[in-house]
Amino acid sequence: MPESLEDLVELLDLEKIDDDLFRGRQPQTTAQRVFGGQVLGQALAAAGRTVGEDRIVHSLHGYFLRPGDTSVPIEYHPELIRDGRSFSSRRVVATQRGKTIFYMSASFQVPEPGLDHADKMPDDLVPPEEAPTLASVFEAASGRKAEDWNKEWAALDVRLAGLTGRQFWIRASGKLADDHALHACVLAYASDLTLLGASLLPHGIIIGDRRIQPASIDHALWFHRPFRADEWLLYDQASPSASGARGFATGRLFSQDGRLVASVAQEGLIRPIGLELDDEEA
Structure with a gap:
């Protein structure tokens, strides 16, 4: 994974190899x-390269196939589905060795005024300046060194915001361009980091547990x-259901001043491997 924010920005800066065809490095x-x-982040970058600067992404829906x-x-091959007066629709297909590994639909809109309401941000949170880093929590829970986490995820600053393990402060580890x-x-990149783990918490399992085979199946944002991804965002997560070796989780992202800036939903594979299930789960 990117070892720094600069590496992440480079990762999202795709190479154009043909009209409506881009290459993302590893x-x-x-x-x-x-x-x-x-x-997710690279596919969104590819879609965004095909729309006018006056249009801002408002939603994406993706499926992980391989x-x-x-x-x-x-x-990444973005298909220009439609350009209307207010909205643009794109479908992006991601391939390796000629096989589709992922596809995504995304919608962009020209900003306009309208009705406005939103959920309130949860309270009783640990401020980000006082919250433990996810690297330190990872070290305490797994016994692996925090440096192992930082080698893969140093592009993001992630901290535990509550005792339940379902709320995190998250931001880019540095300043991003305007x-x-x-x-x-x-944000699309970061939104996939901790969400699937929310469906394991009711069972007392963490995402790195070797008794579980985890994988993202689909993701909506x-x-x-x-918002700014280089300023603190509260990632408030919940898991309404887990069944059929799949976990379903939702998330709300709030700015530090309490504005709801994004919502996320994901279903992922949480297949038990060598994990004893009780009668209700089996």
Whole structure:
């Protein structure tokens, strides 16, 4: 994974190899498959390169079809589905070695005024300045060194915001350029990092447990209000259901001043491997 924010920005800066065809490079990583957030962010970057600067992404829906190979670049082909007066629709297909590993639909809108309401941000949170880093929590829970986490995830600053393990402060580890498309891609990348783990918490399991085979299946993200990915965002997560070796989780992202800026939903594989199930789960 990117070892710094600069590496992440480079990862999201796709190479144009033909009209409506882009190539995304791979970072150095010990992971055996491509991180889902990387594919989300790169696919969104490819879609954004085909719309006017007056249009801002407001939603995306993606499906992970095959594990991505970390040793091979990914090609992204955005299809121009529709350009209307207010909205633009794109479909992006990601391939490796001629096989589709992911596809995504995304919608962009010219900003306009309208009715406005939103959920309130949860209270009783640990301020980000006082919250433990996810690297330190990872070290305490797994026994692996915090440096192992930082080697893969240093591009993001992630901290535990509550005792339940379902609330995190998250931001880019440094300053980003004033480019709304870049901030959206970084948030898409970050939104996949902790969400699937929310469906394991009711069972007392953490995402790195070797008794579980985890993988993202699909991912949806809605952008509600302007934000900066290099400023603290509260990622408030919940898991309404787990069944059939799949976990379903939702998330709300709030700015530090309490504005709801994005919502997320994801279903992922949480297949038990050598994990004893009780009668209700079996």
